[in-house]
Amino acid sequence: MELNSKLAILADAAKYDASCASSGGTRRDSTQGRGLGSNEGMGICHSYAPDGRCISLLKILLTNYCRFDCLYCVNRASSDVPRARFTIDEVVQLTLDFYRRNCIEGLFLSSGIIRSPDYTMEQVVEVARRLREEHDFRGYIHLKTIPDAAPELLQRAGRHADRLSINIELPTESGLTALAPEKNAMSIKRSMARVRMQIDEARAQQQEAQAQAMTFLPRARPARARPEPFAAAGQSTQMIVGADGADDATILSTSATLYGAYRLKRVYYSAFSPIPDAASALPPQAPPLQREHRLYQADWLMRFYGFGAEEIAPPTGGGMLRLDVDPKLAWALAHPERFPVDINRAPRELLLRVPGLGVKAVDRLLLARRVRRLRADDLQRLHVPLRKVLPFTVADGHRPSRAPAATAATARAAVPRAAPPVQAALF
Known part of the structure; x- marks a missing residue:
């Protein structure tokens, strides 16, 4: 052949x-x-x-x-x-x-x-x-x-x-x-x-x-083989x-x-x-x-x-992930008692659970709030999706005014309607 x-x-x-x-x-x-x-x-x-x-x-x-x-x-x-x-x-x-x-x-x-x-x-x-x-x-x-x-x-x-x-x-x-x-x-x-x-x-x-190699030795020592x-x-x-x-x-x-x-x-x-x-x-x-x-x-x-x-994916909830929203947003909607989160006081592990906040954005928030209190405008400067983040957060000058059910509805509406996925061809 x-x-x-x-x-x-x-x-x-x-x-x-x-x-x-x-x-x-x-x-x-x-x-x-x-x-x-x-x-x-x-x-x-x-x-x-x-x-x-x-x-x-x-x-x-x-x-x-x-x-x-x-x-x-x-x-x-x-x-x-x-x-x-x-x-x-x-x-x-x-x-x-x-x-x-x-x-x-x-x-x-x-x-x-x-x-x-x-x-x-x-x-x-x-x-x-x-x-x-x-x-x-x-x-x-x-x-x-x-x-x-x-x-x-x-x-x-x-x-x-x-x-x-x-x-x-x-x-x-x-x-x-x-x-x-x-x-x-x-x-x-x-x-x-x-x-x-x-x-x-x-x-x-x-x-x-x-x-x-970093240890100081007054006398020369024989060279050792580098570990593979x-x-x-x-x-x-x-x-x-x-x-x-x-x-x-x-x-x-x-x-x-x-x-x-x-x-x-x-x-x-x-x-x-x-x-x-x-x-x-x-x-x-x-x-x-x-x-x-x-x-x-x-x-x-x-x-x-x-x-x-x-x-x-709790086994008691059917064991399947929701297909209409991402898993992080689905968890937030299922736990309204954990929100809203104060971005000026919440620890890192809780900020990471806010829909729309990624690891880099959270780390920048933690650095910025050491200097001053943060407002909703500061979130915008971080280029985070405000429509997903704001319903779940509290900041200076901002507090969600809606009931948890309305907040959940707002978050669902913020999810973009994507086109049906298509399998990419590798070759």
Whole structure:
């Protein structure tokens, strides 16, 4: 098969994997005159750097052949999709060629399971090793790891990759057993734990080396080997939304557990897409894309705003996020007793729960009110959406005059009516 035909098949096969961000990677910059490429910037694969640049990566599978027969996967063993497989040299050369053409700044590489998990993982790791050691490639590399692969292969992968990811696949073990019986939830979590231990160990060694370098010693000491980084951008995972019967409360609870137990950088949510000749156990239609969007918003609230998963989607309330308003506004409307909030006195954790106030806006408010008392005009200078913020806040010269029910109605009216969401094409 021609290389272009392989690329068309294996790039299309990789589009269902959403876990490909790069923030937090170790600085590798070729501007100092050596090496090839750079991983500087805020993201990879259709993410945006602080200066507005769109940063992308070559996102492919090594092969879409797979021994497993997961019902939700288009590349499952029983699927009749066209199959292809890259050689290691082909992936390395494609990455270098696309970089030299200024098309990409990194590589995201995953694969179907061929022969065995160890064999597949060896092939994936060898691609990263050749890029780093033989071609001195300094761009971003994200490797999708195989849960059942040997621990030494995971260690080698983390030595060359900026980020590793192991897909949890589904939010519940029962869902994984029903739709992907060849995969094991405990094996996946065990691999996540190993990656976390390696990351923690590497960071501890780096911190120790930095502390020793800053310690004053009167006599010269022998130079020590610099600790090798291990997946400096951390690890991530992905959950399929809507393939099983799990509600949003269950999904967010699983995400909270993963963040706490394995210190994941990100949990990605991917709305289930119906596939040809699907099994009867799968739903006939995809969930609304707005549900995926609300889960990302709720995930952001857990990571940066101090919300608990049980607050955002209470199991007693049906366990589903509202689609008509964002989760933060939905929480505020459900708790009128917590509002209005005095922006001149409220602590940071309460200000973060005000609809329309983001983390940066709250931090600026806290700095400004140390100098003087704040008015509603000061909120306008921060470029916050006043129609969302004012019904829930008190400031000098401003107090909501309406009853809580009217305030809630005002807040609902402030929500813009957006056009129906459209799934973006990655390639």
